Amino acid sequence: MASWGRRSSGMVHHIKALSKVELRGKAGAMKGGWWRYPVQPGVASALVPRSWPCVNTMASLFLVQRFKSSLPQKQVEDDDGDQDLDFPGGKVAYTSEMKFISGSYDKRIPCYRVLGDDGELIKDGSDFEKVNKELAVKMYSDMVCLQIMDTFMYEAQRQGRISFYMTSFGEEAATISSAAALTKDDIILPQYREPGALLWRGFTLQEFVNQCFGNKDDGGKGRQMPVHYGSSKHNFVTVSSPIATQLPQAAGMAYSLKMDKKDACVVAFIGDGGTSEGDFHAGLNFAAVMEAPVIFVCRNNGWAISTPTSDQFRSDGVVVKGQAYGIPSIRVDGTDALAVYRAIRAARSMAINEQRPVLVESLAYRVGHHSTSDDSTKYRSLNEIEHWKTDRDPVNKFRKWVELNGWWSERDEADLRSSIKKQLLKAIQVAEGTEKPPLTELFTDVYDLPPSNLVEQEKLLRQTVNKYPHDFPSDVSLH
Known part of the structure; x- marks a missing residue:
């Protein structure tokens, strides 16, 4: 496993090597819950059903949760342990106890x-x-x-x-x-x-x-x-x-x-x-x-x-x-x-x-x-x-x-x-009181030189405006 990890050709390893980015790691802990502000005196409790500290x-x-599995370069250098699964991304400890991780916590953050x-x-x-x-x-x-x-x-x-x-x-x-x-x-x-x-x-x-x-x-x-x-x-x-x-x-x-x-x-x-x-x-x-x-x-x-x-x-x-x-x-x-x-x-x-x-x-x-x-x-x-x-x-x-x-x-x-x-x-x-952008702005800022289909669209639009001038906004310049 260690040998495989060192020779990994994954994109992340290459990019980090090229940019000489140093891997860092920290670990922390957290707890969970859901938020609502506490109720003020005189306000019905139904308005704010829950609170958080x-x-x-x-x-x-x-x-701060940066688990060991996010430090593969460090982990592959560690010695294999009998009670660990040396898996790509880092070692994982074995356990004989079947236990599901809880989806919620007693205390809110x-x-x-x-x-x-x-x-x-x-x-x-x-x-x-x-x-x-x-x-x-x-x-x-x-x-x-x-x-x-x-x-x-x-x-x-x-x-x-x-x-x-x-x-x-x-x-x-x-x-x-x-x-x-x-x-x-x-x-x-x-x-x-x-x-x-x-x-x-x-x-x-x-x-x-x-x-x-x-x-x-x-x-x-x-x-x-x-x-x-x-x-x-x-x-x-x-x-x-x-x-x-x-x-x-x-x-x-x-x-x-x-x-x-x-x-x-x-x-x-x-x-x-x-x-x-x-x-x-x-x-x-x-x-x-x-x-x-x-x-x-x-x-x-x-x-x-x-x-x-x-x-x-x-x-x-x-x-x-x-x-x-x-x-x-x-x-x-x-x-x-x-x-x-x-x-x-x-x-x-x-x-x-x-x-x-x-x-x-x-x-x-x-x-x-x-x-x-x-x-x-x-x-x-x-x-x-x-x-x-x-x-x-x-x-x-x-x-x-x-x-x-x-x-x-x-x-x-x-x-x-x-x-x-x-x-x-x-x-x-x-x-x-300021005019709208001129009609030309509908066809600019995308192509260096407008393609033929865009030129044709602008031509057709101008013909339509000239034919039905009363249906066109008066504050838009045709130039």
């Missing part, structure tokens, strides 16, 4: 947090990374900005001014704090509820609105549906409608950073519903085997459109899924800006310094509808929505903490909200 120490929360719902540091909450006034104020300001932008653009869709929109209500801290913990060189692959990360990196309100209106100033040239943002300038890969396709791509991008010895990582976001896609498992396994520096951030908001997590999987949420792939994992309170910031900072350090993937599960309830095409009151109660909207709002929680530090006032709040609203009203007015 929140803790304030993070050192023990990363579930705890949830790391720093702030209580009152915005104060929880007792003995020393395990968090202190942030200065400038960083804290920007984080809070961007959370408010995202909340107001979502309100305005949602109403714009309801008025028929744009075709579609998706809000981030309830998840503002999860995305903005994640972005705050990264550097500009880290590459972000979003799902569709991460505009906060792009806002943090400097994407302007006018650019957001232009994309939703699909005008000629839209960086995507009007080819994407609303909220499918992207910006190469900000290392933010364009949103793709198919769910979870970005995860295998993230693993590949991260491996390229590894080969180039870049001091950066890739961060890929996914919702809890996306973890039921095959690409989720392919992406995690690919990243684990190739030891790619990528952080997988799952926004577990309790709902995959209308499917609750209780109907979607039987495991303890998403955090335990990392163990099967040998990926260190952590569960964090997604409504706690400081906890998310600390967890992502630690995950980034681990991904880059140890050259390995990390899984972060953020628990933050989706307060808004799935999209403007959805009415969530058909499958969940108004009381449940209101409970999370009022009692566990991440923006209000972080504001309380910033105010307790003496960094924010009522005057600051009024000035900020007034300024953002004025900017948004102007941005919408400008975007609405």
